[in-house]
Amino acid sequence: MQLYPLFADLSGRPVLVVGGGDVAARKASMLLRAGATVTVGAPVLGPELRELVQQGRVAYRDGAYQPGWQDGTWLVVAATRSRPLNSRIAADGHARQRLVNVVDDPALSSFQVPAVIDRSPLLVAISSSGVAPVLARRLRERIESLIDPALGSLLQLAQRYRARIRARYADLGTRRRFYDWLHDGPVNASLRASQPLHAEQQLVAALARHDESKPQGSVALVGAGPGDPGLLTLHALRALNEADVILHDELISPQVLDLARRDAVQIAVGKRGGGTHTPQETIHALLLEHAQAGRRVVRLKGGDPFVFGRGGEELAFLREHGIACEVVPGITAALACAAYSGVPLTHRDHAQSVRLVTAHCQQSLDTLDWADLARERQTLAVYMGVAKLEEITRQLVAHGRSASTPFALVENGSLPTQRTLVGTLGELPALATRHAVRAPALLILGEVAAQAESSHWYGELLGAVAAKAPALANAA
Ligand code: SAH
Numbered sequence: 001m002q003l004y005p006l007f008a009d010l011s012g013r014p015v016l017v018v019g020g021g022d023v024a025a026r027k028a029s030m031l032l033r034a035g036a037t038v039t040v041g042a043p044v045l046g047p048e049l050r051e052l053v054q055q056g057r058v059a060y061r062d063g064a065y066q067p068g069w070q071d072g073t074w075l076v077v078a079a080t081r082s083r084p085l086n087s088r089i090a091a092d093g094h095a096r097q098r099l100v101n102v103v104d105d106p107a108l109s110s111f112q113v114p115a116v117i118d119r120s121p122l123l124v125a126i127s128s129s130g131v132a133p134v135l136a137r138r139l140r141e142r143i144e145s146l147i148d149p150a151l152g153s154l155l156q157l158a159q160r161y162r163a164r165i166r167a168r169y170a171d172l173g174t175r176r177r178f179y180d181w182l183h184d185g186p187v188n189a190s191l192r193a194s195q196p197l198h199a200e201q202q203l204v205a206a207l208a209r210h211d212e213s214k215p216q217g218s219v220a221l222v223g224a225g226p227g228d229p230g231l232l233t234l235h236a237l238r239a240l241n242e243a244d245v246i247l248h249d250e251l252i253s254p255q256v257l258d259l260a261r262r263d264a265v266q267i268a269v270g271k272r273g274g275g276t277h278t279p280q281e282t283i284h285a286l287l288l289e290h291a292q293a294g295r296r297v298v299r300l301k302g303g304d305p306f307v308f309g310r311g312g313e314e315l316a317f318l319r320e321h322g323i324a325c326e327v328v329p330g331i332t333a334a335l336a337c338a339a340y341s342g343v344p345l346t347h348r349d350h351a352q353s354v355r356l357v358t359a360h361c362q363q364s365l366d367t368l369d370w371a372d373l374a375r376e377r378q379t380l381a382v383y384m385g386v387a388k389l390e391e392i393t394r395q396l397v398a399h400g401r402s403a404s405t406p407f408a409l410v411e412n413g414s415l416p417t418q419r420t421l422v423g424t425l426g427e428l429p430a431l432a433t434r435h436a437v438r439a440p441a442l443l444i445l446g447e448v449a450a451q452a453e454s455s456h457w458y459g460e461l462l463g464a465v466a467a468k469a470p471a472l473a474n475a476a
Contacts, residue, residue, distance in 0.1 A: 002129040003112065011035030014072055018065055018089050019079035020045040023103055027077045028058055030113075041069050042080070067092040075111075078102040106130025115140040119152035121159060145234045146241055150191040153199075157191075158182060161203060168207050181206070184242070184296045186324035189218040193326055217244070217295040219287055219318050221311045223304040223330015227253040228414035231336060235328045240264075244295035247286055251302040251440060253415065260298075280310060284317045291323045302440075304332040308358050308383050332356075334381035337413035337442040341420040342455030350447035351379045359385035359392055374399035379446035386439045389429045396445075401425060406450040411441040418459030422452045435462050 013036055017028050020042030028049065031038050040049055041061035052058040061069055065085060070076055076098045078089040083105070090108040093100035102108040106129070114125035115136045124143060128136040148154075158165070158179070169175035182188065182203070190199035220239045225231035232240075240246070240260040248257065249270040257266060267286065269278040283299075290297045305311030305327060318325050334356055338345045345354045355373065358364050359382050373380060374396045385392055397403055403426030411419045423431045425445065444452075453464045 015075040016073045024079035189324035218324040219297045221305040222328040225331040226336035226414040243298040248300040304330045307332040337410035340458040359388045370395045370399040374401040382443040408449040408452040
């Protein structure tokens with residue numbers, strides 16, 4: 001270990017920052033946040049420090065640096081632009097046994113300031129021992145994205161109830177289990193849902209309960225997006241990292257599942273290769289069973305859970321049974337396929353609205369208002385329509401949509417295997433058959449789809465008037 005990690009309590013303790021520029025200002029602000037009594041010394045101050053001095057938050061020593069400024073301080077930060085001066089400040093500090101940090105100069109420093117993630121009272125600090133501060137910052141960003149923003153509130157709550165928790169669970173083992181429950185169960189779920197009062201009530205109720213029965217877990221309905229793991233939200237990533245059990249649709253890509261906690265139990269539900277479904281009641285029962293056993297359950301669905309995903313039914317069912325739930329939206333196929341095929345879903349001149357439509361089964365086709373869907377100047381995004389292209393085309397044309405309306409049919413949108421087929425409505429079924437387009441594919445129909453031919457940028461483009469490909473160099 002090159003450095004000794006240290007969390008210093010500076011509240012009310014005098015510290016000195018030498019320098020008047022914005023680096024010195026940043027250091028002073030950080031020290032103020034930790035409650036230190038900050039004095040800044042410099043011949044001139046930049047606007048930020050001048051403001052802090054005017055507000056009386058920082059004391060000011062005007063003029064050239066003098067060693068006497070260090071008297072009575074606990075820490076010294078040298079943030080001047082001159083290395084010789086910084087070096088002198090450091091030498092004076094070392095002689096007085098002060099802890100000295102010279103900004104960006106580990107060789108002159110006796111302490112360094114780590115990259116921090118602040119979820120006070122939780123602090124995560126990262127140091128590369130001065131070797132590669134940029135890498136430490138990159139790591140900080142990654143860890144930051146994995147730490148629940150509600151964790152600070154959870155710790156504050158735990159801090160207030162610490163004595164009562166200790167009294168209620170005198171035994172260390174049961175106390176540890178209680179803290180696990182606090183983190184994994186409904187209290188934290190309520191905090192994430194911005195319901196702090198409810199969270200506190202749940203904590204109080206748990207402390208008042210007399211039996212030691214295992215408290216309930218929680219369920220997150222999480223949208224996994226269309227397949228590209230880069231399209232997951234930070235909340236989705238965090239939920240996957242914290243899950244005990246993941247119930248996922250068959251369509252979820254392995255790359256997304258790879259991001260889940262290694263020891264999470266993964267259960268595939270939904271459509272199998274052969275076309276059989278896990279009945280919705282079975283999924284409900286599984287969700288309930290695992291949540292009631294105190295586990296953190298993630299119900300992972302393709303795209304968005306509330307767009308043709310039955311997420312609404314699952315949420316209602318779980319709420320009826322008193323299970324703590326959260327819903328994490330995902331990027332739905334229509335948005336992803338449009339973006340990845342270069343088609344804007346709306347356009348000030350050509351499309352003032354977008355309709356998300358499902359063509360799942362005969363029943364849903366029969367109940368659609370075709371006359372309405374056939375109207376011009378709107379974009380249709382048709383889900384689950386590959387097997388029904390013939391009928392969709394027939395109905396739209398019969399109800400007045402022109403056979404020359406452009407379409408883009410996007411197969412495996414956002415995945416490396418993406419193919420985008422373009423053409424006009426009249427030739428849609430024949431083209432799709434010729435290119436053997438298979439589910440999952442999303443049909444975008446409307447004037448805007450014409451843009452795919454020129455704006456397409458991802459995967460393969462089919463059906464367009466083939467642009468002249470430049471000759472490839474022969475392998476030498
Ligand atoms: N909840 C999902 C939709 C589930 S219905 C969402 O919000 O996206 C399943 C249908 O979504 C598929 O039949 C297909 O039409 C569409 N779909 C899902 N993922 C897709 C993808 N990667 N590329 C193209 N279409 C996709």
